[in-house]
Amino acid sequence: MPVATASQNASARPRRAIVRWYRTHGRSLPWRDASTTAWQVLVSEVMLGQTPVSRVAPAYLAWIERWPDPETTAAASPADILRMWGRLGYPRRALRLREAAIVITRDHHGTVPTTDDELRALPGVGEYTAAAVRAFAYGQRAVVLDTNVRRVLSRLISGTERPPASLTNSERELATSLLPRTSKSAAEWSVAVMELGALVCTATKPVCSACPVRTDCAWRAADYPASTVAPRRQAWHGTDRQCRGRLMSVLRESSGAVPGALLREAWDDAAQRERCLDSLLDDALVAIVGDDEYALPSS
């Protein structure tokens, strides 16, 4: 009889309950089809960073129909990539996805790499995305720690409403200790706990009555104490982000070169507009194509 540690015994039952819940309640999302390639999983993960599932789903389907693999993506112009990205937000993600496609095509024979080091060397791929590709595309045993998983574990195990502001080693160790031994079980556990956070253990108004592990929940046992750490507020109105977004919108909607006058109409504050245009040029999201003429980069 193998000896199990106390923490393993304590976590085994809720873990099984979450996986069982997922098998009946998990959503069938486009990127969860068995036919989804590793590249397409990567596309979905990049799109899902900071953009809700409901808005990603249709954009993802249109995207992979047009550019189904790294080769076709690498061959597309930045302008086409940015127009197709549309209003998903954070357009630099789109540029990095294209750059990743170029690297994969050139250095990996068009095959998405399978190791953590190689994945994280790709533009726009960080700790979470590398783990997600390994688990969801390749069925590997990887610690997938996104905002949903962090929230579930903080409530279920730590008894706090929210996880720390930034990912800590303590969270990594906890998630590692909970990861099932076999790769197959680990990969399913990772989607399952993520899905629980997305559908039940939500940031606001969690549906605890529908939770498969409510009787194990440390946060519930402590009578749902409110978290003291205030989430960082996202300023928006009048920010550079709003200004950049406005300028990008004008460039996206125009088929060719855009006169500077059109950009000036889009944002009143001249100093801020120039600063943002400069930053967009720096980010290679915009190109100068003539005297006082701008466009999305053609290459």
Next chain:
DNA sequence: AAATCGTGGCG
């Protein structure tokens, strides 16, 4: 390591 980077839906 805290700040930065878009966008739209919802209560």
Next chain:
DNA sequence: TCGCCAAGATT
């Protein structure tokens, strides 16, 4: 109305 939030990465 407006603040909050959504599968993060980069610097």
